[in-house]
Amino acid sequence: MKRYIFSASLVIATLLVWVNNIKLFGKYDSNTNQRTKALRVAVIPNNQKQVHHIFYLKVHKTGSSTVQNVFLRYGIDRDLTFVVPNNSSGYRNVISYTDTAIPGYNIIPLPKDRHFEMLCFHVIYNRTALDKIMPNDTKYVAIVREPFLQFDSTLRYFKHVFGDGQNVSTFLKNPHLYKNEDVRGSFTNNRMAFEFDFPESLFRDFNSHKTQEYLKKLDEEFDVVLVNEYMEESIVLLRRILNWKVKDVIFLILNKNVLHTLDNTELEKRQLYRQYAKLDYALYEFFFERLWRQINIFGQDIFREISYFKSLRRSVENFCSTDSGPFIFVQNSTWSESFRVSRKDCDDMLRHENDYVDMILPRQYK
Numbered sequence: 214m215k216r217y218i219f220s221a222s223l224v225i226a227t228l229l230v231w232v233n234n235i236k237l238f239g240k241y242d243s244n245t246n247q248r249t250k251a252l253r254v255a256v257i258p259n260n261q262k263q264v265h266h267i268f269y270l271k272v273h274k275t276g277s278s279t280v281q282n283v284f285l286r287y288g289i290d291r292d293l294t295f296v297v298p299n300n301s302s303g304y305r306n307v308i309s310y311t312d313t314a315i316p317g318y319n320i321i322p323l324p325k326d327r328h329f330e331m332l333c334f335h336v337i338y339n340r341t342a343l344d345k346i347m348p349n350d351t352k353y354v355a356i357v358r359e360p361f362l363q364f365d366s367t368l369r370y371f372k373h374v375f376g377d378g379q380n381v382s383t384f385l386k387n388p389h390l391y392k393n394e395d396v397r398g399s400f401t402n403n404r405m406a407f408e409f410d411f412p413e414s415l416f417r418d419f420n421s422h423k424t425q426e427y428l429k430k431l432d433e434e435f436d437v438v439l440v441n442e443y444m445e446e447s448i449v450l451l452r453r454i455l456n457w458k459v460k461d462v463i464f465l466i467l468n469k470n471v472l473h474t475l476d477n478t479e480l481e482k483r484q485l486y487r488q489y490a491k492l493d494y495a496l497y498e499f500f501f502e503r504l505w506r507q508i509n510i511f512g513q514d515i516f517r518e519i520s521y522f523k524s525l526r527r528s529v530e531n532f533c534s535t536d537s538g539p540f541i542f543v544q545n546s547t548w549s550e551s552f553r554v555s556r557k558d559c560d561d562m563l564r565h566e567n568d569y570v571d572m573i574l575p576r577q578y579k
């Protein structure tokens with residue numbers, strides 16, 4: 214009888230683990246019957262080394278500067294070698310608005326006896342080209358934002374080009390009448406998808422099947438895609454996958470635009486934009502869903518870390534925006550040893566990327 218109960222319990226336990234795995238690990242690649250890369254990378258042993266090889270796709274108007282600052286701080290502190298723009302874009306902090314990174318064309322050549330470790334300036338993704346400059350074990354990270362908010366942020370940022378937003382509905386009703394249709398030069402034609410290097414034919418002629426095929430490729434190639442609306446959740450996931458310390462990933466919000474264009478025509482504009490920016494919506498929805506699948510792999514503990522991180526960030530934001538002493542002391546926790554956040558840390562978190570370029574250049578190319 215005892216043996217029967219034991220065997221029955223074992224069967225039930227096995228079934229529970231199996232069901233739980235399906236729930237936690239979610240999607241299986243139908244071709245290989247394997248978990249997709251994003252879900253594999255999330256299961257890392259605790260004793261793994263910190264990741265130093267990173268490509269970060271800094272997608273425009275998604276909160277990308279806030280996250281870039283985390284990479285710049287980390288890389289500078291450890292003297293990592295950055296891929297740096299050579300100013301051919303006209304900007305010191307932009308590799309290219311239209312192309313991927315190409316040595317001798319838009320990036321400064323590799324310093325002697327070093328290899329590139331981090332790329333975090335604006336550039337267009339292209340895996341074949343990036344494989345030529347980044348190490349094989351590079352983690353690929355990117356960021357997306359709810360498409361209409363990304364579009365609205367773009368319009369406000371480039372107000373000198375787009376005006377005060379009055380003509381947006383007219384444009385969205387007939388986008389093909391505008392030169393915006395040339396996807397390479399455009400900041401409003403599915404810009405996020407363009408930066409992710411979606412095939413150009415899909416911008417002219419949307420095809421759901423081909424879009425999903427391309428998303429499958431991105432799913433295999435990117436380790437973490439952060440979602441602006443869940444920034445803290447995304448950053449905690451990133452910290453775990455890179456095996457970095459809590460202090461490394463604290464951030465202050467950068468590049469906030471206080472202007473607002475959202476008004477009583479917003480609903481109409483949203484509907485028109487969804488019709489127009491099909492690639493951006495497909496991209497966002499895909500990685501939104503994937504973010505939560507990845508987070509869930511870590512179980513309840515990651516949710517505790519997220520709420521700890523949110524409250525820590527509030528304290529840091531408060532400290533950095535007031536005149537309240539030279540540092541705050543952060544007690545040790547399940548996720549971190551104790552550490553201090555100093556006035557210098559606040560300055561580092563707020564420093565503009567151009568100032569980081571000025572710090573990187575003399576170190577790498579002395």
Ligand SMILES: Nc1ncnc2c1ncn2[C@@H]1O[C@H](COP(=O)(O)OS(=O)(=O)O)[C@@H](OP(=O)(O)O)[C@H]1O
Pocket residue numbers: 272273274275276277278279362365366367369370441442444465466467468469470471
């Ligand atoms: N942490 C966090 N969470 C949510 N949103 C954030 C965050 N950090 C920056 N932002 C918002 O992102 C917008 C700026 O994006 P980028 O830094 O990518 O702009 S840029 O392309 O580098 O110019 C800009 O959006 P708008 O204010 O709507 O224009 C920022 O407010």
